[in-house]
Amino acid sequence: MSEFQEQLLHADEERIKICRKYLSGRNNQIIDQWEDPDFGLYYKIDRYGFIHTDKLSRDFDEQERKEKEVEIQRAQKWLKMVKNWNKFKETNREKLQRRIYKGVPDKLRRSIWLKLLNIENQMSQPSDNKNEPSIYNKMLLLGFKYSTEVRQIDNDINRCFRDHEYFRERYSTKQQQLFNVLVAYSMYNMELGYCQGMSTITAVLLIYLDEEEAFWALNTLMIDKKFAMHGLYIVGFPKLMRYLANHDKILTKFLPKLKKFLDKHNMDSVLYSLKWFFVIFVERIPFSLCLRIWDIFFLEGERVLPAMAYTILKLHSTKLLKFKDMDAITDYFQYKLHKNFGYTDNFVIKTLEISLNELRTRKMDLPPPSDNIELPKCELGTFIEPTIEKKLGLRSSCFSDTEKNVTDLVIARSEENGNSLDVIDENLADEMSNLNTVTNISDYEGELSYMDDDLDDEITYTNSHQNRKSLTCTSITSISEDRRSISTLNQQNFEEIVKDDDGEYRFKELISNSIDCNT
Amino acid sequence: MSYAYLFKYIIIGDTGVGKSCLLLQFTDKRFQPVHDLTIGVEFGARMITIDGKQIKLQIWDTAGQEAFRSITRSYYRGAAGALLVYDITRRETFNHLTTWLEDARQHSNSNMVIMLIGNKSDLESRREVKKEEGEAFAREHGLVFMETSARTAANVEEAFINTAKEIYEKIQEGVFDINNEANGIKIGTVSTPTNPSIGSNLPGGQSSNSCC
Ligand SMILES: Nc1nc2c(ncn2[C@@H]2O[C@H](COP(=O)(O)OP(=O)(O)O)[C@@H](O)[C@H]2O)c(=O)[nH]1
Ligand SMILES: [Mg+2]
Numbered sequence: 011m012s013e014f015q016e017q018l019l020h021a022d023e024e025r026i027k028i029c030r031k032y033l034s035g036r037n038n039q040i041i042d043q044w045e046d047p048d049f050g051l052y053y054k055i056d057r058y059g060f061i062h063t064d065k066l067s068r069d070f071d072e073q074e075r076k077e078k079e080v081e082i083q084r085a086q087k088w089l090k091m092v093k094n095w096n097k098f099k100e101t102n103r104e105k106l107q108r109r110i111y112k113g114v115p116d117k118l119r120r121s122i123w124l125k126l127l128n129i130e131n132q133m134s135q136p137s138d139n140k141n142e143p144s145i146y147n148k149m150l151l152l153g154f155k156y157s158t159e160v161r162q163i164d165n166d167i168n169r170c171f172r173d174h175e176y177f178r179e180r181y182s183t184k185q186q187q188l189f190n191v192l193v194a195y196s197m198y199n200m201e202l203g204y205c206q207g208m209s210t211i212t213a214v215l216l217i218y219l220d221e222e223e224a225f226w227a228l229n230t231l232m233i234d235k236k237f238a239m240h241g242l243y244i245v246g247f248p249k250l251m252r253y254l255a256n257h258d259k260i261l262t263k264f265l266p267k268l269k270k271f272l273d274k275h276n277m278d279s280v281l282y283s284l285k286w287f288f289v290i291f292v293e294r295i296p297f298s299l300c301l302r303i304w305d306i307f308f309l310e311g312e313r314v315l316p317a318m319a320y321t322i323l324k325l326h327s328t329k330l331l332k333f334k335d336m337d338a339i340t341d342y343f344q345y346k347l348h349k350n351f352g353y354t355d356n357f358v359i360k361t362l363e364i365s366l367n368e369l370r371t372r373k374m375d376l377p378p379p380s381d382n383i384e385l386p387k388c389e390l391g392t393f394i395e396p397t398i399e400k401k402l403g404l405r406s407s408c409f410s411d412t413e414k415n416v417t418d419l420v421i422a423r424s425e426e427n428g429n430s431l432d433v434i435d436e437n438l439a440d441e442m443s444n445l446n447t448v449t450n451i452s453d454y455e456g457e458l459s460y461m462d463d464d465l466d467d468e469i470t471y472t473n474s475h476q477n478r479k480s481l482t483c484t485s486i487t488s489i490s491e492d493r494r495s496i497s498t499l500n501q502q503n504f505e506e507i508v509k510d511d512d513g514e515y516r517f518k519e520l521i522s523n524s525i526d527c528n529t
Numbered sequence: 530m531s532y533a534y535l536f537k538y539i540i541i542g543d544t545g546v547g548k549s550c551l552l553l554q555f556t557d558k559r560f561q562p563v564h565d566l567t568i569g570v571e572f573g574a575r576m577i578t579i580d581g582k583q584i585k586l587q588i589w590d591t592a593g594q595e596a597f598r599s600i601t602r603s604y605y606r607g608a609a610g611a612l613l614v615y616d617i618t619r620r621e622t623f624n625h626l627t628t629w630l631e632d633a634r635q636h637s638n639s640n641m642v643i644m645l646i647g648n649k650s651d652l653e654s655r656r657e658v659k660k661e662e663g664e665a666f667a668r669e670h671g672l673v674f675m676e677t678s679a680r681t682a683a684n685v686e687e688a689f690i691n692t693a694k695e696i697y698e699k700i701q702e703g704v705f706d707i708n709n710e711a712n713g714i715k716i717g718t719v720s721t722p723t724n725p726s727i728g729s730n731l732p733g734g735q736s737s738n739s740c741c
Contacts, residue, residue, distance in 0.1 A: 044560075044680060162594060165545040169566050206544070206594045207568050245596060280600065284569035293565045337587070340572040405543070405595055405625045416599035421606070 017402050024403075025160045032164075032189040036181045045180050047172045057116065058297050059175045059217060077298075081115035088118045095125050107309065111359055114305045120218045123227065126308040129219070132226040145391065146194055146222045152393075153193035158400040159204035163192045166209040177213060187221040188213055195228055200394040201386050202232065205243035207288040214292060214304070233385055236311035241384025242288060246412035249384050251419055253287050253316065254279050256377035258427065260320050260369065268327045275336045278424040282343040286319050294348055295322070299355045306362070313375045317365040325353055325361060533582040536696055537589070537713035538689075539604060541629055542614035543622040544593030547648040550679035551614065552590045555689050560680045567592045570604055577690055579697050585717070586693060598632065605636035609705070609713030610644070610692045615663075617647045617676065618655040623662065630670060638712055640704055642695040644673045646688055651678040 011019075031039060053063050057074050091098050091106065098106055114122050124130055133144075143151070153160075167188050171177040176184035191212050196204040211231065215224040232240040241249030257279050261269040272279075285294045291303055307314040323330070326347070333339050351358065369375040388394065399406045540548045549571070553561050556573040571590045576583055589608070591601035605611075611633055615622040626645070633643060647663045649655075660676055667674035673691060677684040699705050700714065707714045 162544065166566055168545075169564060205596055206566055206592060210566065243596075246599060247596075280603075281570060281572070284600075288568050337572075337574045344571060403621055405628045407628045407631070409598075413599040417602045420600055420603040424603070 021402050025157070028160050028164045029154045029193075031181060032186050034181075035183070035186055036179060039181070041180045045168075047178060055175055056297075058301070060171075060297060061173050061175060061178065081113075081117065084109075084113075085115050085117065088115055088122075092118065092121045092125065110305050110309050111363065113302060113356070113359075116301075119301070119305070122305065123215075123218055123308060124223065126305075127227045127230045129223050129226050129230070132230070133222065144222065145198070146225050149194040149198045149225075149391070150190055153197040157193050157196045157203075158396045158403070159196040160193060161403055162206070163189060163196070163204055163209065166206060167192075170209045170213050174213075174217070176217060184213075184216055187216055187224070190221060191216070191225045191228060194225055195232075198225075198229070198390055199232060199240070199386060200392065200396075201388060202240055202244055207285075208243065210289040210292050211239075214300075229390075233390070235385070237307075238312065238384060240386060241380070244384070245410070246416050248380055248382060250284075250287055251416065252377035252380060254283065254423070256316055256374065257283060257319055258423070260316060260374055261323065263372065263374065264320065264368070265323055265327055268323060268330060271331055272339070273427045275333075275339060276424070277336060277339050278420075278427060280420055280424070282340065283319055286322070287315055290315070291318060294343070296348065296351050296355075299351060299358055302355055302359055303362075306359070310366075313366065313369075314362075316375060316377070317369055318362055320369065321358065321362045321365045322347070324365065325358065531583065532576060532585040532717040534697075534700070534707075534717060535585045535587055535715040536609045536693055537587050537607060537715075538610040538612065538692070539589045539591060539608045540612045540614060541591055541601070541605075541633060542593060542612075542646075543616070543619075543625055543629075546593070546614045546616040546619075546622050547679045548593065548612075548614050549590055551612070551646070551648060551677065551685060551688070552588055554679045554682055554685045556588070558682070560682070569597065569600055575689075577693060579690070579693055583717070584693055584697070586689060588689075602632065602636050605633055606638075607711050607713050608637055608641055609696050610642045611637065612644050612646055612688060612692065613672070614646045614648050615658070616649050617658045617660075617663075618649050618652050620657045623647075623658045623666075626666060640699060640712065642673070642692055642699070644675065644688055644692045644695075645670075647674075647676040648679060650676040650683060651681045 053061050055061050056070075057078070088109070091109070110122070157163075167177075167185055168180070170188065176182065177188070179185070188209065192204055192209060195208075195212075196202075208228070212224055212228050215227045219227055231237045232243075238249065242253075258269075261272075261279075285292065290307060291300050295303070303314065303318055326342070329352075330339060330342065333342065353361075366375065397406070398404075540552060542548055549564055549567050550560060552571075552573045553559065553564060556575045567590055569592055573588045573590065574585060575588075576585050578584070589604050591597070591604065613626065613629055613633065615626060617623075630643070633641070645663060645667045647658060647660065663674050663676065666672075673695065675684050675688050675691070677688050679685060696705070696714070700707055705712050705714055707716060
C-alpha cells in the first residue's frame with residue numbers, strides 16, 4: 011500500500027471512530043472522568059439551562075421571577091398570534107414587531123423561531139415515496155460516510171456550552187444532535203463545509219429546536235438573503251471584512267473619541283468584535299439579552315448586527331474610556347460584559363432601536379454590498395469533490411490569493427487606524443450629542459424595565475415607534491425561492507448511496523451499516 | 530500594574546491541541562474543559578519575575594482552524610515569543626509543525642523566540658508522538674522544547690517563563706531593538722520600588738524613556 015493510501019485509510023478510520031462514538035451516545039463507551047466538567051456540589055441552573063457555580067444573587071432570582079411573571083401575562087396574546095400567524099404577519103406586522111422587541115416569552119420562543127425562519131415550510135417537502143428519507147437524513151448519511159469536517163466538528167462540540175445542561179455530558183443526546191446537524195450540513199452546503207462558530211450557532215438553535223428543525227434553521231441563516239451568514243464563514247471571510255470596515259466607519263462617525271482611544275491602545279475591531287458577528291453575540295453578552303437580539307435578528311435580518319455592535323460601544327463608551335491599558339479593555343469585552351452587561355435587557359433593546367434608526371438615517375446600517383456573490387454558487391446538495399488535503403485532514407502549505415488578501419487587509423486596516431487619528435477629531439462634537447441620546451433614554455429606564463402588557467397595543471414612546479414603522483419594509487420570508495432549488499436537489503447522485511440492496515430506506519441501520527462496511 | 534518590560538507572545542498550533550487550556554492554566558492556574566471556542570484571536574496576560582524584574586506577558590491565543598490563518602497570521606507581527614503547540618496524542622498535529630513554523634518564520638521578526646510544546650503529556654496511554662521525536666524536531670529547527678500538560682499543569686509555568694528568559698537574555702545581549710515596538714517588547718513606564726535602577730540597567734545604555 012502506498013503512503014498516500016495508508017494516510018487515506020487512517021483518515022477514514024478516524025472519521026468512523028468519531029461517528030461511532032456519537033452514534034452510540036453516552037452508553038457503551040468509556041468516557042474519562044476529566045472529559046465531563048465537574049460543577050461541584052452547589053450549582054444552580056438558570057431558566058435557560060446554564061449551570062452557574064457561583065451563587066446567583068438574590069437580584070438574579072428576583073429578576074427571573076419578574077420576567078416569568080410578565081411572560082405568563084403575555085402568553086395568551088402570543089398564543090393567539092402564533093395561531094393566526096400568516097394573517098397577523100400581513101395585517102398586523104407592526105404589532106408583531108413591537109411585541110418581538112418587547113420580548114418573546116421563552117415558552118413560545120420555539121414556535122416564534124420556527125415561524126420567523128420559515129422552518130415548517132422547508133420541512134414539508136413533497137415526496138412520492140413515503141419511505142424515502144428526508145433531505146436531512148440523506149445528508150446525514152452521506153456526511154457520516156464522506157464528510158471531511160468530522161474531526162473538527164467533534165473537536166468543537168467538546169467545548170461547546172459545556173456549562174449547559176444539554177451539552178454538559180460528553181455524547182449526550184444534544185451533543186449527538188449537534189454533531190448530526192453539523193455533519194449533515196457540511197455535506198449539504200459543501201462550499202462552506204464547516205467553519206468554527208457554526209457549532210455555537212447550531213447549539214443555540216438546538217436549545218429550542220429539534221434536530222431536523224435546527225438543520226433547516228441553520229440553512230436559513232446561512233443562505234437566506236436576509237441573513238446570508240454563508241459569506242461570513244467562507245474562505246477569506248468576505249462578509250466579515252465588510253462588516254469590520256463598516257463598523258470602523260460607524261465608530262469614526264458616531265463615537266470618534268472612543269475610536270481614537272481604542273486605536274491608541276491598538277484595539278483593532280478584529281480583536282473584540284469577531285464573536286459579535288460570527289456567533290451573533292453569544293458568550294459576549296448575557297444569554298438572556300443575547301436571545302432577545304436573536305429574536306430581533308430573526309425578524310429584521312442582518313442590519314441588527316452592526317447596530318448592536320454600535321450599541322454595545324455606545325453604552326459602554328464612558329467606562330471604556332477610563333481604562334488604562336489593552337488588558338483591561340480586552341478583559342471587559344471578553345469576560346465582563348458576558349457576566350454582567352450593566353444595563354437591563356429592556357434598556358439595551360431600546361437603545362438598539364435608536365441605534366438602528368440612527369444608522370439607517372445615515373445609510374450606515376449595512377456595509378456597501380459586495381461585488382462578489384457571498385452566497386453558495388452551486389446548488390445546495392451538490393457533491394463537490396474535496397481536495398486531497400481536506401480528505402487527509404492536512405493543513406495545506408500554500409496560501410491562496412484570497413487568504414493573502416485578507417491578511418493584507420487586516421494589517422492595512424490596523425495600520426490605517428493608527429494613522430487616522432486626525433480625521434476623527436472632526437467628529438468629536440457629534441459624539442457628545444450621541445452620548446446625550448443615551449442619557450436621555452435612561453430617563454425612562456425605570457418605566458421600561460418591566461412594562462405592563464396593557465401598554466402592548468399602545469404607542470409607548472415616539473422614538474421607537476418611528477423606528478418600527480420604517481422597519482416594516484423587510485420581508486419575513488424570502489425563503490420560498492430557495493425551497494425550489496432544494497427540491498430539485500441532485501437526486502440521482504444520492505439515490506444509489508442511500509438505498510440499500512433491496513431498494514429500501516432504513517435510515518438508522520443504514521448509518522451504522524455504512525460505517526461498518528467502511529471498516 | 531507597573532512592569533519593567535512587556536513581552537508579547539502568540540500561541541499557535543492545530544485546533545484542539547490545548548492552546549487555550551495552556552493559556553488558562555498559566556493565567557488562572559486552573560484546567561477548565563468548560564471554556565469557549567477561540568474565534569479569531571483572544572487574549573490573556575500575567576506578570577512574572579525574571580532576574581528580580583517584573584515582566585508582563587501579553588499573550589495572544591489564536592484560532593487553529595485553517596480557515597482562520599488568514600486573520601491570525603497578521604498577529605504574528607510584533608510578537609517577541611511564540612509557543613508552537615502540538616498534541617502528543619495526535620500525530621497529525623505533529624506532522625503539521627513544519628507548515629506552522631514556516632508561517633511563523635515568514636510573518637514574524639527573525640529574533641522571535643519559538644518554544645515547541647508537546648501538550649497533553651498526562652495522556653501517556655494515548656501517546657502517538659515520542660518525546661524524542663519532539664526533541665529531534667526542536668534541535669533540527671533551533672527551537673526550545675518541552676512537554677506539558679494543561680490538565681495537570683506540568684511544565685506550563687516553565688514553558689511560558691523559559692521563553693521569557695530567552696527573550697530577556699536576547700535583550701541583555703542587545704539582539705532585540707527594544708525601542709521598536711514591532712519586536713514585541715515594550716519598556717515599562719514605572720519601575721517597581723524595589724528596583725529603582727531598572728531604567729538605567731538597560732542594555733546598550735538606552736535611556737529609560739517610556740514608550741507608552
Ligand atoms: N488530557 C488533557 N486534555 C487537554 C489538555 N489540554 C487541552 N485538553 C483538552 O483538549 C481540548 C481542546 O483544548 P483547547 O485548549 O480548546 O484547544 P485549542 O484549540 O488549541 O485552543 C480541551 O477541551 C481539553 O479537554 C491537557 O493537557 N491534557
Ligand atoms: Mg483555543
